[in-house]
Amino acid sequence: MWVFISWFVFLTLQIRNRAGQKNKDNEWTFGQVLALATWVPFMTEFAYIWWEDPEKAMSGRLMEPYEVVAAPRRRKAALEVEPSAPDRDLD
Numbered sequence: 001m002w003v004f005i006s007w008f009v010f011l012t013l014q015i016r017n018r019a020g021q022k023n024k025d026n027e028w029t030f031g032q033v034l035a036l037a038t039w040v041p042f043m044t045e046f047a048y049i050w051w052e053d054p055e056k057a058m059s060g061r062l063m064e065p066y067e068v069v070a071a072p073r074r075r076k077a078a079l080e081v082e083p084s085a086p087d088r089d090l091d
Contacts, residue, residue, distance in 0.1 A: 054068070055068050055069070055070060
């Protein structure tokens with residue numbers, strides 16, 4: 001995969017060098033900027049959760065009866081959402 005990506009980048013750079021000043025592909029349109037901007041909130045949230053402890057980062061973001069707890073380790077650590085108190089019938 002990395003070989004293919006490297007080859008693709010090399011090929012793209014060669015095409016840009018040969019096209020010179022006539023190449024309009026170096027200009028970004030509003031749609032391209034907007035498409036990348038939609039990823040900013042996701043990447044910010046991911047970085048925050050990765051930087052902090054996931055349990056600490058996700059605490060306080062769920063509705064009242066739920067809390068974040070560490071699941072038993074299987075292969076990798078995972079987080080699951082569980083009710084913090086047993087469900088009660090409101091009859």
